[in-house]
Amino acid sequence: xxxxxxxxxxxxxxxxxxxxxxxxxxxxxxxxxxxxxxxxxxxxxxxxxxxxxxxxxxxxxxxxxxxxxxxxxxxxxxxxxxxxxxxxxxxxxxxxxxxxxxxxxxxxxxxxxxxxxxxxxxxxxxxxxxxxxxxxxxxxxxxxxxxxxxxxxxxxxxxxxxxxxxxxxxxxxxxxxxxxxxxxxxxxxxxxxxxxxxxxxxxxxxxxxxxxxxxxxxxxxxxxxxxxxxxxxxxxxxxxxxxxxxxxxxxxxxxxxxxxxxxxxxxxxxxxxxxxxxxxxxxxxxxx
Amino acid sequence: xxxxxxxxxxxxxxxxxxxxxxxxxxxxxxxxxxxxxxxxxxxxxxxxxxxxxxxxxxxxxxxxxxxxxxxxxxxxxxxxxxxxxxxxxxxxxxxxxxxxxxxxxxxxxxxxxxxxxxxxxxxxxxxxxxxxxxxxxxxxxxxxxxxxxxxxxxxxxxxxxxxxxxxxxxxxxxxxxxxxxxxxxxxxxxxxxxxxxxxxxxxxxxxxxxxxxxxxxxxxxxxxxxxxxxxxxxxxxxxxxxxxxxxxxxxxxxxxxxxxxxxxxxxxxxxxxxxxxxxxxxxxxxxxxxxxxxxxxxxxxxxxxxxxxxxxxxxxxxxxxxxxxxxxxxxxxxxxxxxxxxxxxxxxxxxxxxxxxxxxxxxxxxxxxxxxxxxxxxxxxxxxxxxxxxxxxxxxxxxxxxxxxxxxxxxxxxxxxxxxxxxxxxxxxxxxxxxxxxxxxxxxx
Ligand SMILES: Nc1ncnc2c1ncn2[C@@H]1O[C@H](COP(=O)(O)OP(=O)(O)O)[C@@H](O)[C@H]1O
Ligand SMILES: [Mg+2]
Numbered sequence: 001x002x003x004x005x006x007x008x009x010x011x012x013x014x015x016x017x018x019x020x021x022x023x024x025x026x027x028x029x030x031x032x033x034x035x036x037x038x039x040x041x042x043x044x045x046x047x048x049x050x051x052x053x054x055x056x057x058x059x060x061x062x063x064x065x066x067x068x069x070x071x072x073x074x075x076x077x078x079x080x081x082x083x084x085x086x087x088x089x090x091x092x093x094x095x096x097x098x099x100x101x102x103x104x105x106x107x108x109x110x111x112x113x114x115x116x117x118x119x120x121x122x123x124x125x126x127x128x129x130x131x132x133x134x135x136x137x138x139x140x141x142x143x144x145x146x147x148x149x150x151x152x153x154x155x156x157x158x159x160x161x162x163x164x165x166x167x168x169x170x171x172x173x174x175x176x177x178x179x180x181x182x183x184x185x186x187x188x189x190x191x192x193x194x195x196x197x198x199x200x201x202x203x204x205x206x207x208x209x210x211x212x213x214x215x216x217x218x219x220x221x222x223x224x225x226x227x228x229x230x231x232x233x234x235x236x237x238x239x240x241x242x243x244x245x246x247x248x249x250x251x252x253x254x255x256x257x258x259x260x261x262x263x264x265x266x267x268x269x270x271x272x273x274x275x276x277x278x279x280x281x282x283x284x285x286x287x288x
Numbered sequence: 289x290x291x292x293x294x295x296x297x298x299x300x301x302x303x304x305x306x307x308x309x310x311x312x313x314x315x316x317x318x319x320x321x322x323x324x325x326x327x328x329x330x331x332x333x334x335x336x337x338x339x340x341x342x343x344x345x346x347x348x349x350x351x352x353x354x355x356x357x358x359x360x361x362x363x364x365x366x367x368x369x370x371x372x373x374x375x376x377x378x379x380x381x382x383x384x385x386x387x388x389x390x391x392x393x394x395x396x397x398x399x400x401x402x403x404x405x406x407x408x409x410x411x412x413x414x415x416x417x418x419x420x421x422x423x424x425x426x427x428x429x430x431x432x433x434x435x436x437x438x439x440x441x442x443x444x445x446x447x448x449x450x451x452x453x454x455x456x457x458x459x460x461x462x463x464x465x466x467x468x469x470x471x472x473x474x475x476x477x478x479x480x481x482x483x484x485x486x487x488x489x490x491x492x493x494x495x496x497x498x499x500x501x502x503x504x505x506x507x508x509x510x511x512x513x514x515x516x517x518x519x520x521x522x523x524x525x526x527x528x529x530x531x532x533x534x535x536x537x538x539x540x541x542x543x544x545x546x547x548x549x550x551x552x553x554x555x556x557x558x559x560x561x562x563x564x565x566x567x568x569x570x571x572x573x574x575x576x577x578x579x580x581x582x583x584x585x586x587x588x589x590x591x592x593x594x595x596x597x598x599x600x601x602x603x604x605x606x607x608x609x610x611x612x613x614x615x616x617x618x619x620x621x622x623x624x625x626x627x628x629x630x631x632x633x634x635x636x637x638x639x640x641x642x643x644x645x646x647x648x649x650x651x652x653x654x655x656x657x658x659x660x661x662x663x664x665x666x667x668x669x670x671x672x673x674x675x676x677x678x679x680x681x682x683x684x685x686x687x688x689x690x691x692x693x694x695x696x697x698x699x700x701x702x703x704x705x706x707x708x709x710x711x712x713x714x715x716x717x718x719x720x721x722x723x724x725x726x727x728x729x730x731x732x733x
Binding site for chain 1: 582603605713
């Protein structure tokens, strides 16, 4: 079980999302704890992205309650908020399954846009900015420094002035995470960040996520369809299948859950034992 | 190889005879369909009604010209190693153009600016050229204003001329009913136009892409029709006349005592006022340019461009996209309002006829031709378009045809406009332009 000394960061209660006749998410309740990397896994089409879209305001859930408990004690009911307010006020940032960078803008510009709200305030809603007031210049300098800080951590300092669309795929993924971090989130939601990465890039990504958890006071909620990817870095795993939560616990608990194995392999219950054994073996090999 | 299978104009080596024959047959057929109906049959007013004149010979010659023209093109220009690139302009010309731009780019802007400043005093500048200069500068200003909405924020606005009209009528009506002077009305006209931009923006900016274009188009027409029909207030189709001319900061341009010439000890000449108008619009346009360049480097300008790139990503980063769109709309509208009040004071007379859709289309064409988001591109496009219009004035009814043809050619040659690279708004070590194929064009393009 997850460490219950930890306080909840995000609680999802009885979340349902219906598209016409399709119940994409069915009565999901889960909690992401402060300081944890929580993984939401499940086969393709299980409803993971839909959960994210509900959390970040892109969909209005059919039913349910989503509460963000910010570090300073404020609480936000996300299902009632506009998408941009969820990032701005509730401090939940996200990335997309299909990368959504500002391709025609430079890497640095991408990171500056993520700091739009504080910069806007510093520029006195543009009026002060036009006349170049000192406080705006200071804020802009700080924003560039913050961008540089993240560029260093994703090893892209050299490419700061290149168009984002020019970057290789793996770097685009990392840049999207850095951009989300520049909004100053307390919960970072990543939609299949490891998809399409080679093993070396995947390793780098894991390091980046562990760094975020350790240094930034930011909890992580991570979607992944390949469960082996998340096993080593997740503190807590929730498994979704056909919109229903089928397991919830630590990596080891989830790994050995027969329902999870069945969902992943599409096998009948009788065969589960055999498959379970197989997975144990491969997992043992994978461990150092 | 794959290119060997390419058919038609792109085929490598020699073109197959059969291919050419087929191509020409299709050309002739299309030609017959178009010119057969438009040229071969002509109606003429005869006594007691219309009579039909048959002109098969003329139609035949035109079709023959088209077919032969296509044959020549097939054998010369389009006969390239095929399959790789489907633009119609040789690559060498493209790269040479880019190199030319890179070399002259830095010096170009100051030279143009200098020329614009000394233009009224050049020996060959006469009243006609000065008027043309004013007209071009008006379009430069409008182009720069629309560039904020279309080029930066990526919102396709087909009703931009509505804000130009609001500006013009604001000045005319404020002057008529309250006797306010030009210098007070100028900012008011801008504010009113911006206000209308926001009013329009609220319902419209939730729409995406083509819908936005259609609604802005309709809005432009609505404003014009209201102006046309609200007879008591706007004078309807008669328009408003007797709009006060601008003064030189309080000193009127008039003959004799207290006039501009008298005050500065010059001989009176009607050209003084024209020169003054020229500099007025030059300054207004430069202010537009300066503010736009400034805004681009501020968070709001960067947000406009981000909006053009990806609206959903913007929202995920906490940007209030509705208010960002509204500011783009309002800022663009404000500059159109300034330009409108300038137009009113220059003409002394305005009527709804000056604010038809074709004006919106022309301004949009300037922005698109110049290269969306490029400031200097707008200048080049305005000079080319408005100047070109004048050069072909002789051609009368064919003017639009020539104009359309030129536009098509240029868009084939440079689909992203004359200046299509994007300058980043901020850089860490080195400023690198972003090439056009990476820059998104926003909605509805
Ligand atoms: N906007 C939508 N409209 C209709 N159906 C949708 C929509 N979004 C997702 N779905 C459906 O919901 C189910 C879950 O999709 P998704 O959340 O993308 O799965 P996952 O991310 O786990 O692969 C799928 O069957 C998908 O077709
Ligand atoms: Mg998904």
